[in-house]
Amino acid sequence: MSAPLPVTLHFNATVTVLPKEGVLDPEGQAIERALKGLGFSEVETVHAGKVITLSLTAADRAEAERRVREMAERLLANPIIQRYTLRIEESA
């Protein structure tokens, strides 16, 4: 008997990258001013960042999360000035 084939699952990951607390955020400030200028006076603070969505294969959710975290730390975020959050979902 042959060994069972390794199962490959599909995942969707969302990496959200925002400036760390205390780091200058000129884009967020510009959006805040523009919103107030449009009459959205109820707005208090605004921060702007980027989002990366990706699909990938992995043996299981733990491996998907580990790999996406590695991608975030090596390429997607700059840990000196940015913080990131991950969301991983298994896809069909």
Place this chain on the structure above:
Amino acid sequence: MSAPLPVTLHFNATVTVLPKEGVLDPEGQAIERALKGLGFSEVETVHAGKVITLSLTAADRAEAERRVREMAERLLANPIIQRYTLRIEESA
């Protein structure tokens, strides 16, 4: 007796803006190539967009959502080429 004061609640909103399906996404493609070049061969597709987080006051969650949707449509997203999603949470 005087009328009760209107209650003002605080909310945190996250607006995620991504290219619509079929719209060119050169930043996503560049990240995809870079990830594969770093050895993340399990990556399939990548899309890049922006995220705006903001805090605001509103009478209730429905009003907060209505106002943030208006901000997205008037300033934060370009509905011709971008789609957006909202997440609204009441804050302390």
